[in-house]
Amino acid sequence: MSDPLASIRARITGFAIDHRKVAPGAVFGAFRGARFDGESVIADAVKAGAIAVVARPEAQVDGALHISDAEPRRLFAELAASFYAPFPAVTAAVTGTNGKTSSAELSRQLWHLAGERAASLGTLGVITSAGQDKAGSGGLTTPDIVTFLSNVHGLAMEGISHLAFEASSHGLAQYRTEGLPVTAAAFTNLTRDHLDYHETMEAYFEAKLRLFTEVLDANGTAVVWLDRGAAGAEYNERVIAAATARGLTVLTVGPDGEALKLVKRVPTLLGQTLTVEAGGASHTVKLPLIGGYQAANALVAAGLVIATGGDVAKTLPDLNRVSGVRGRLERAVITPSGAPVYVDYAHTPDALEAAVAALRPHTANRLILLFGCGGDRDKGKRPEMGAIAVRDADVTIVTDDNPRTEDAASIRAAIMAAAPGATEVPGRADAIRAAVAAAKAGDVVLLAGKGHEQGQIVGTDVLPFDDADVAREAATELQA
Numbered sequence: 468m469s470d471p472l473a474s475i476r477a478r479i480t481g482f483a484i485d486h487r488k489v490a491p492g493a494v495f496g497a498f499r500g501a502r503f504d505g506e507s508v509i510a511d512a513v514k515a516g517a518i519a520v521v522a523r524p525e526a527q528v529d530g531a532l533h534i535s536d537a538e539p540r541r542l543f544a545e546l547a548a549s550f551y552a553p554f555p556a557v558t559a560a561v562t563g564t565n566g567k568t569s570s571a572e573l574s575r576q577l578w579h580l581a582g583e584r585a586a587s588l589g590t591l592g593v594i595t596s597a598g599q600d601k602a603g604s605g606g607l608t609t610p611d612i613v614t615f616l617s618n619v620h621g622l623a624m625e626g627i628s629h630l631a632f633e634a635s636s637h638g639l640a641q642y643r644t645e646g647l648p649v650t651a652a653a654f655t656n657l658t659r660d661h662l663d664y665h666e667t668m669e670a671y672f673e674a675k676l677r678l679f680t681e682v683l684d685a686n687g688t689a690v691v692w693l694d695r696g697a698a699g700a701e702y703n704e705r706v707i708a709a710a711t712a713r714g715l716t717v718l719t720v721g722p723d724g725e726a727l728k729l730v731k732r733v734p735t736l737l738g739q740t741l742t743v744e745a746g747g748a749s750h751t752v753k754l755p756l757i758g759g760y761q762a763a764n765a766l767v768a769a770g771l772v773i774a775t776g777g778d779v780a781k782t783l784p785d786l787n788r789v790s791g792v793r794g795r796l797e798r799a800v801i802t803p804s805g806a807p808v809y810v811d812y813a814h815t816p817d818a819l820e821a822a823v824a825a826l827r828p829h830t831a832n833r834l835i836l837l838f839g840c841g842g843d844r845d846k847g848k849r850p851e852m853g854a855i856a857v858r859d860a861d862v863t864i865v866t867d868d869n870p871r872t873e874d875a876a877s878i879r880a881a882i883m884a885a886a887p888g889a890t891e892v893p894g895r896a897d898a899i900r901a902a903v904a905a906a907k908a909g910d911v912v913l914l915a916g917k918g919h920e921q922g923q924i925v926g927t928d929v930l931p932f933d934d935a936d937v938a939r940e941a942a943t944e945l946q947a
């Protein structure tokens with residue numbers, strides 16, 4: 468393809484998808500979105516100095532070069548990538564309903580332990596061995612294309628050679644990472660989420676599948692979790708089939724995996740012992756994280772590291788030295804009665820089930836679960852999560868998550884309708900105090916849904932809120 472920017476390339480100063488961020492010399496991407504029509508502000512972008520506009524052929528562009536394509540987001544991404552390059556030499560993308568943040572961050576840690584200069588980018592922002600930049604992903608799991616490419620370029624300039632990033636279904640559907648070469652890509656699982664946006668599970672799956680059929684390099688490697696007994700395992704098998712059909716190298720990991728086969732998992736006091744078969748040899752991993760789901764994410768991370776050149780004999784023992792990921796089964800405090808309080812980001816039915824299952828072997832007496840559901844998000848999750856809670860936990864407290872623009876009481880009511888025996892406590896801080904106060908010796912408290920989040924979204928305001936801090940304060944008040 469000839470370069471559509473050839474005539475102006477020397478004058479380009481940057482790329483923008485929001486007309487309010489256009490500076491003289493910018494290439495503006497005019498996209499029709501869910502809330503706003505970017506084509507309606509093309510004239511404003513040109514007035515602000517845009518020298519080219521990437522938009523549909525039907526769009527009206529005067530006073531700047533019109534680069535047209537039926538799928539302008541994709542072309543814009545490819546052109547922006549040609550401007551923002553170079554990038555880290557090794558890039559690994561993770562998709563799936565749950566486990567993206569954890570697998571990406573554990574990949575970064577494994578690369579770091581192997582002596583590589585590594586970063587992860589996603590829900591937690593950008594993390595390197597120097598620390599965390601929470602704004603690094605623009606508050607999203609997969610940031611917009613300009614934020615993404617410019618931050619990934621910045622990491623390369625800092626000397627980062629290995630990047631693991633989260634490819635959310637929204638991000639894939641909107642071409643938010645396109646243009647960056649992808650060395651390896653992982654698929655964790657697919658269960659219910661985001662049906663408000665994708666409408667059907669099939670459409671949700673198709674968005675994620677594109678990572679393997681179109682985004683991953685043609686000579687790249689697909690890493691796929693495989694547990695044929697798990698919910699949604701047919702999607703994992705379909706990813707394997709599609710990747711194989713495209714001629715990609717495929718590494719499967721998990722109980723039914725071939726590259727890293729998990730043959731045994733035994734919970735210990737503070738972690739778990741895994742027996743993993745790889746290349747005909749048996750390895751014992753002493754993973755310092757609890758829960759089956761964290762073992763899964765650790766093996767996916769190891770798969771990505773091995774797929775990008777890591778040595779099996781070094782990578783598996785390095786799993787003995789990883790640290791927990793913020794807000795994922797993070798132990799916030801131990802109550803005065805001796806009950807540990809865990810914070811976890813479970814905000815889907817499958818995640819809630821996985822988080823409770825992770826803590827069950829560590830619970831001598833009652834498992835007290837507190838959760839709510841986010842507003843302006845898939846409403847079908849609410850009854851499903853309510854039913855799982857009362858089935859799997861001993862005590863369930865239903866409270867608020869991020870109500871956003873919805874009425875918090877109606878969200879709670881939708882959960883309560885499917886959660887007989889649960890207690891409803893409006894106001895998340897009050898609910899956390901109630902859960903912490905109720906816990907006796909031998910009990911375990913799980914605060915689910917908000918994980919690392921530092922705010923509660925009520926209306927369009929973000930009020931400061933941190934589950935772990937509120938739990939610690941509640942425990943201190945009880946002590947006093």
Ligand SMILES: CC(=O)N[C@H]1[C@@H](OP(=O)(O)OP(=O)(O)OC[C@H]2O[C@@H](n3ccc(=O)[nH]c3=O)[C@H](O)[C@@H]2O)O[C@H](CO)[C@@H](O)[C@@H]1O[C@H](C)C(=O)N[C@@H](C)C(=O)N[C@H](CCC(=O)O)C(=O)O
Nearest residue numbers: 484485486498499500501502503505607608609611635637
């Ligand atoms: C539904 C959704 O994904 N929306 C995101 C998407 O919106 P959109 O393309 O539909 O944008 P829009 O607001 O309709 O505007 C259309 C275009 O006009 C531009 N614009 C807009 C206003 C204006 O004055 N001038 C202007 O030029 C916008 O930059 C955009 O290019 O692109 C916007 C710009 O990048 C994002 O801010 C916005 O995220 C919203 C806030 C959001 O809540 N997204 C969530 C659902 C999300 O993306 N979540 C995923 C999944 C997380 C997970 O896996 O669980 C994530 O990756 O975080």
Ligand SMILES: Nc1ncnc2c1ncn2[C@@H]1O[C@H](COP(=O)(O)OP(=O)(O)OP(=O)(O)O)[C@@H](O)[C@H]1O
Nearest residue numbers: 564565566567568569608760811812813818821822
């Ligand atoms: N492999 C897994 N299988 C099932 N549940 C999981 C798995 N990994 C994580 N979870 C659950 O999902 C929660 C979120 O995990 P994580 O942040 O790694 O996922 P994510 O895919 O990045 O989520 P998001 O879509 O919000 O970015 C965890 O706190 C846990 O409850």
Ligand SMILES: N[C@H](CCC[C@H](N)C(=O)O)C(=O)O
Nearest residue numbers: 814840841844868869916917
């Ligand atoms: N990335 C997810 C985060 C959900 C977090 C949960 N606390 C909620 O508000 O539903 C989303 O935007 O759907």
Ligand SMILES: [Mg+2]
Nearest residue numbers: 567568590608
């Ligand atoms: Mg994430």
